[in-house]
Amino acid sequence: MTALPSHRAVDAGYQHEQLTAKLGIRIVECRPGFVVGTMPVAGNRQPVGILHGGASAAFAETLGSLAALVHAGPDGQAVGLDLSCTHHRWIAAGLVTGVARPLHEGRTSASYEVVIADEAGRRICTARLTCAISRRRGA
Secondary structure, X not given: OOOOOOOOOOOXXXXXXXXXXXXXXXXXXXXXXXXXXXXXXXXXXXOOOOEOHHHHXXXXXXXXXXXXXXXXXXXXXEEEEEEEEEEOOOOOOOEEEEEEEEEEEOOOEEEEEEEEEOOOOOEEEEEEEEEEEEEOOOO
């Protein structure tokens, strides 16, 4: 599984239900303050044939949530509170790349900007995700 930081694992009972697999999301890099992934347009289209905005939103939330999990550390947890997406242009084929970078990483919350671009580097969507961060006492 490539979608989680090394200190996380998907419960075996839910391994076959991961949205990342259904959307074809691949995590290219996942480190503190920087998460990069890709997602194909194929399989993630609206009825008119372009990339579905909901797929872009799920992609952005995946990348930002992974960044928040890394920030929370092995004893922490992150859960999304707010997601906002602006769709700048449509795309009908190819692969999109998303990059999540922190806007704020605090003790109890973290916010990320996620930029999704096409293969030519043109911005398709800009998203902002805010997550609640919790840690075990003393962590």
